[in-house]
Amino acid sequence: MGVPEILEVEMYRRAAELVVGRRARSFQTNDVIVVKDGLQIQSLVGSRVHEVSRLGKLMTIHFDDGSIDLHFGMAGRIIVDGRSPIDELVYGASSNDRWIRFSIEFEDGFLAITDPRRFSRVGMFQNANALGPDALGTDLLKRVRPRLPVRGTIKGVLLNQYVVAGLGNMLVDEILSRSAIDPRRDISTLSAPSIRKVFQEIEAVLPELLKRGGSHMGDLAAELRVPGSRCPYDGHELSRGTIAGRTTYWCPRHQK
Ligand SMILES: [Zn+2]
Secondary structure, three states: OOOOOHHHHHHHHHHHHHHOOOEEEEEEOOOOOOEOOHHHHHOOOOOEEEEEEEEOOEEEEEEOOEEEEEEOOOOOEEEEOOEOOOOOOEOOOHHHOOOEEEEEEEOOOEEEEEOOOOOOEEEOOOOHHHOOOEOOOOOHHHHHHHHOOOOOEHHHHHHOOOOOEOOOHHHHHHHHHHHOOOOOOEHHHOOHHHHHHHHHHHHHHHHHHHHHOOHHHOOOOHHHOOOOOEOOOOOOEOEEEEEOOEEEEEOOOOOO
């Protein structure tokens, strides 16, 4: 499992829905790198969860008296009542796991974040309003269009969470491969049909990979992201480079 992207966070959200209706008995907030508003979070003891929402890669647990935002960074996982929705591992009580960075204990059960790398962030940021529309929605291009920049590589545009929320490195490479568009192309050089095609692919790919089990299950799968590997569609050797600051794989034969 790689970096949690929108599909993984959606799986986390579905798992976290188990705690809707429960009251928080205590919060473990002592990891000061991961947890930003420990004292404020402690004020939610006794409060009841009424909803768990997601926007892009940001998950929010809404309590009756406030809400907590969870961002899973590069390697964060969620555990609900001892189970992880993606790792198939069963965890014991939260205090036994040294990678637990934050947890909520309820009258029955608990919700925790494990993260060996500590890039996860937990806080009461309430910054979801600034993010672009969620990539898992319909009519995406219509909702994203007012935020599309005039210039910038198409890869960088799709990675920008303020343009469209939720896409990460692997999903963007998958989407551009299926759209047959070179990730280095500047958005100003793409025709209207090409841009439509990209957003149609987003709407098609995300539900498909969610069913397959996550963002690493694309045609341009995780195991192809090594030097010397070949395009799954035409067998041409994949190119590798850094675009928008991220290691990118693309096929120079069919992506133009
Ligand atoms: Zn190809």
